[in-house]
Amino acid sequence: MCDTAIQDLYAEEFANCFGCGRNNQHGLQLKSHWQGDECICRHTPKSHYTGGVPGFLYGGMIASLIDCHGAATAAAAKSRESGEPISRFVTASLNVDFVKPTPIGIELEIRGKATEIKNRKVTVALQLFAGETLCATGKMILVQLKN
Numbered sequence: 001m002c003d004t005a006i007q008d009l010y011a012e013e014f015a016n017c018f019g020c021g022r023n024n025q026h027g028l029q030l031k032s033h034w035q036g037d038e039c040i041c042r043h044t045p046k047s048h049y050t051g052g053v054p055g056f057l058y059g060g061m062i063a064s065l066i067d068c069h070g071a072a073t074a075a076a077a078k079s080r081e082s083g084e085p086i087s088r089f090v091t092a093s094l095n096v097d098f099v100k101p102t103p104i105g106i107e108l109e110i111r112g113k114a115t116e117i118k119n120r121k122v123t124v125a126l127q128l129f130a131g132e133t134l135c136a137t138g139k140m141i142l143v144q145l146k147n
């Protein structure tokens with residue numbers, strides 16, 4: 001696994017995101033790392049992110065985890081393909097399927113893979129696991145910001 005998180009390579013002006021900005025003191029500060037042919041993010045949500053049923057995670061938080069990790073996956077995949085430094089991708093489309101209730105209190109693992117890279121557009125498929133249990137899947141289209 002690469003030691004440096006993708007988000008730690010974002011330019012300073014893109015480092016303030018609530019989900020993954022290293023400079024956002026009130027944010028989640030998610031970190032994504034390339035491993036093999038996919039990108040991995042691990043995060044343990046705090047208990048107040050419940051969806052109302054104690055012990056289970058709010059769907060909006062699940063979507064946020066998938067969203068930010070998907071952006072990092074797209075940036076890393078594009079950089080690996082082009083040989084250029086990490087750039088910033090934003091979400092154009094985000095689809096989440098909630099497969100099983102997601103428990104709070106254990107570390108979640110989100111796995112992302114780029115399924116298509118076409119110029120500035122990258123399509124990413126994601127899976128969110130709690131232990132061995134697949135709790136959610138995502139499909140995203142991300143677009144590289146113009147310089």
Ligand SMILES: CCCCCCCC(=O)SCCNC(=O)CCNC(=O)[C@H](O)C(C)(C)COP(=O)(O)OP(=O)(O)OC[C@H]1O[C@@H](n2cnc3c(N)ncnc32)[C@H](O)[C@@H]1OP(=O)(O)O
Pocket residue numbers: 017089090091092093118119120121141143145146
């Ligand atoms: C500048 C900072 C923006 C805000 C950052 C927020 C960070 C986040 O939280 S990300 C989540 C929220 N996302 C956003 O706020 C993004 C809002 N949307 C936008 O800014 C623009 O629509 C943006 C950047 C995604 C695309 O605009 P633009 O750069 O003009 O690209 P555009 O030429 O329209 O599209 C590029 C390619 O993506 C495709 N595409 C764009 N949107 C979609 C979509 N929704 N579904 C499928 N394909 C799409 C286009 O068809 C095109 O494909 P092709 O090259 O094959 O023709």
